[in-house]
Amino acid sequence: MLTLYDNAFSPFARKVRMVLEHKGLAFEAIDGLSAAGHDRLAAVNPRVEVPVLVEGDLVVVNSSHIVAYLEHRHPQRPVYPADPATRAAALAWERLADTLLDAITHDVSDGGFGFAPGAMPSGLREAAREDLAPVYADVELALAGREFLCGALSIADLALFPHVTAVRALEISFDGATHPRLLAWYKRMRQVDVCRADLERTQTFLRTVPPAFQRPASIVWRGDRIEWLLARGFDAWFVEEIRRGGSRGPGGERPSRRLAAEANPRRPPPAAGMRSAYALRGASSSSSPCTPRANPVGSSASTSRCRWSA
Numbered sequence: 001m002l003t004l005y006d007n008a009f010s011p012f013a014r015k016v017r018m019v020l021e022h023k024g025l026a027f028e029a030i031d032g033l034s035a036a037g038h039d040r041l042a043a044v045n046p047r048v049e050v051p052v053l054v055e056g057d058l059v060v061v062n063s064s065h066i067v068a069y070l071e072h073r074h075p076q077r078p079v080y081p082a083d084p085a086t087r088a089a090a091l092a093w094e095r096l097a098d099t100l101l102d103a104i105t106h107d108v109s110d111g112g113f114g115f116a117p118g119a120m121p122s123g124l125r126e127a128a129r130e131d132l133a134p135v136y137a138d139v140e141l142a143l144a145g146r147e148f149l150c151g152a153l154s155i156a157d158l159a160l161f162p163h164v165t166a167v168r169a170l171e172i173s174f175d176g177a178t179h180p181r182l183l184a185w186y187k188r189m190r191q192v193d194v195c196r197a198d199l200e201r202t203q204t205f206l207r208t209v210p211p212a213f214q215r216p217a218s219i220v221w222r223g224d225r226i227e228w229l230l231a232r233g234f235d236a237w238f239v240e241e242i243r244r245g246g247s248r249g250p251g252g253e254r255p256s257r258r259l260a261a262e263a264n265p266r267r268p269p270p271a272a273g274m275r276s277a278y279a280l281r282g283a284s285s286s287s288s289p290c291t292p293r294a295n296p297v298g299s300s301a302s303t304s305r306c307r308w309s310a
């Protein structure tokens with residue numbers, strides 16, 4: 001039996017869930033970012049991030065790795081194109097979605113539900129529009145004479161879709177008049193069964209989302225999301241966020257222990273040997289000789305959030 005730790009607001013989890021459904025696989029879904037799912041998620045992924053796929057003793061973390069595993073293990077209804085060059089192109093689209101597109105939509109939405117009025121750093125939305133313009137142009141070009149980015153529906157489309165559902169609400173959308181193929185693709189995608197189901201789940205989630213998820217004390221900052229912010233010159237704003245405690249790293253780690261300590265000198269330094277969110281997943285025994293193992297990180301229940309979407 002497959003278990004997916006997911007969340008209807010996470011573009012990474014949404015991508016994986018659409019792949020599972022596209023392949024017609026049965027799975028149990030657990031909302032890993034809900035208070036109820038937190039400890040179970042933390043036990044399989046010390047970074048406490050969704051998605052995670054569990055099959056028996058096997059734990060697969062990171063959405064693109066989960067998709068690769070599913071494609072290998074369940075090759076029916078493929079999401080990778082068969083032709084090697086087209087497959088490489090599809091994986092490049094997936095990487096673009098997982099890195100730059102995710103970073104921009106995350107940062108402009110302040111991690112999900114948007115900045116309080118007047119709180120968005122000046123110039124952030126304009127920077128997003130500038131960096132999205134070439135992406136929209138590339139998509140428009142790639143769709144010439146095609147219904148989907150790489151011919152048939154593939155991981156390229158499923159990876160981009162959750163992000164494109166967010167751009168209008170974030171006011172960083174493309175212009176349909178100058179990007180008619182992109183607009184037609186988006187409308188087409190919304191009619192694909194697994195995408196329609198995905199949107200319905202996300203909309204339902206947004207209607208019922210608990211306030212703690214919408215207004216958490218701090219949001220998770222990591223990897224590409226920080227990289228884009230720094231590359232676009234918002235470093236001073238980010239440092240201030242860390243100082244005021246509005247930012248945390250995956251698994252609850254501080255993005256900068258030095259800045260956090262400066263902001264709160266009475267907080268004790270981390271104990272020697274404290275486990276890191278960068279550690280690998282923990283379990284006592286393994287049937288697989290090549291699965292890296294470490295002890296799970298325990299942490300208190302919390303809720304979190306990820307992305308504006310509509």
Ligand SMILES: N[C@@H](CCC(=O)N[C@@H](CS)C(=O)NCC(=O)O)C(=O)O
Nearest residue numbers: 010012049050051062063304305306
């Ligand atoms: N590289 C990871 C990224 C996963 C990720 O960033 N997940 C976010 C949700 S979008 C998460 O679980 N964050 C934890 C939180 O918000 O508490 C992947 O591709 O799966």
